[in-house]
Amino acid sequence: MTVVYGYSPSGNCHKVRMLLEQLGRAYTWIETDSSRGATRTPDYLAKNPNGQVPMLELEDGRVLVESNAILCFLAADTPLLPDDPWQRAQALRWMFFEQYSHEPAIAVARFIRGWTELDSPRRAELPALQARGHRALGVMEGHLAAGASWFSGEAYGVADIALFAYTAVAPDGGFDLAPYPALRDWLARVRGTPGFIDMPAPAPVHAARLAATD
Numbered sequence: 059m060t061v062v063y064g065y066s067p068s069g070n071c072h073k074v075r076m077l078l079e080q081l082g083r084a085y086t087w088i089e090t091d092s093s094r095g096a097t098r099t100p101d102y103l104a105k106n107p108n109g110q111v112p113m114l115e116l117e118d119g120r121v122l123v124e125s126n127a128i129l130c131f132l133a134a135d136t137p138l139l140p141d142d143p144w145q146r147a148q149a150l151r152w153m154f155f156e157q158y159s160h161e162p163a164i165a166v167a168r169f170i171r172g173w174t175e176l177d178s179p180r181r182a183e184l185p186a187l188q189a190r191g192h193r194a195l196g197v198m199e200g201h202l203a204a205g206a207s208w209f210s211g212e213a214y215g216v217a218d219i220a221l222f223a224y225t226a227v228a229p230d231g232g233f234d235l236a237p238y239p240a241l242r243d244w245l246a247r248v249r250g251t252p253g254f255i256d257m258p259a260p261a262p263v264h265a266a267r268l269a270a271t272d
């Protein structure tokens with residue numbers, strides 16, 4: 059059985075769960091709380107020296123890390139990863155964008171607001187992260203407003219899953235999505251795809267910090 063090591067409120071981990079659910083594939087989820095050091099144990103580091111989740115472990119013992127690589131591997135030969143080289147390159151383009159321009163701002167802002175103490179010095183990073191995250195959301199809005207329905211080429215697929223994960227919870231990072239109507243329509247379209255599953259809510263301690271941060 060395919061095993062996923064993941065931390066449920068992590069968008070990077072939710073990508074993998076969402077794809078497996080949408081593909082109807084059987085898997086075992088091993089809850090691995092990266093915010094409490096579960097990815098830094100000697101056993102875990104032996105499998106993933108980078109000490110992060112998600113991590114996919116196949117029945118034959120092979121291990122794959124990096125959420126978007128996992129998505130591409132699992133979606134191979136399914137309609138969620140385009141076959142056509144140009145269409146596939148469109149999906150990859152947005153997945154690289156997600157990892158360089160989107161996740162490092164939006165996911166990190168959410169992490170700082172919900173997973174650090176209210177007086178953490180890291181909170182000084184928030185204004186710069188806000189600016190960078192809004193730039194990324196604006197780029198996504200522009201793509202959709204120009205007529206595209208999806209980020210994975212012509213049809214829904216892995217890039218939509220990759221971008222959905224942290225865009226859906228961007229308000230946790232302090233990002234108001236009101237100025238992005240096309241983006242909000244796309245979020246609703248993704249929620250309407252077969253087998254869609256939402257990210258579980260963070261534990262109360264993190265939800266309380268998110269609520270306490272303006």
Ligand SMILES: N[C@@H](CCC(=O)N[C@@H](CS)C(=O)NCC(=O)O)C(=O)O
Pocket residue numbers: 065068069070071092093097109110111112123124125126157
């Ligand atoms: N580029 C990686 C990022 C993964 C990542 O940032 N994982 C976080 C949880 S969202 C983590 O494991 N952090 C723990 C740590 O770095 O110690 C991916 O897309 O899989």
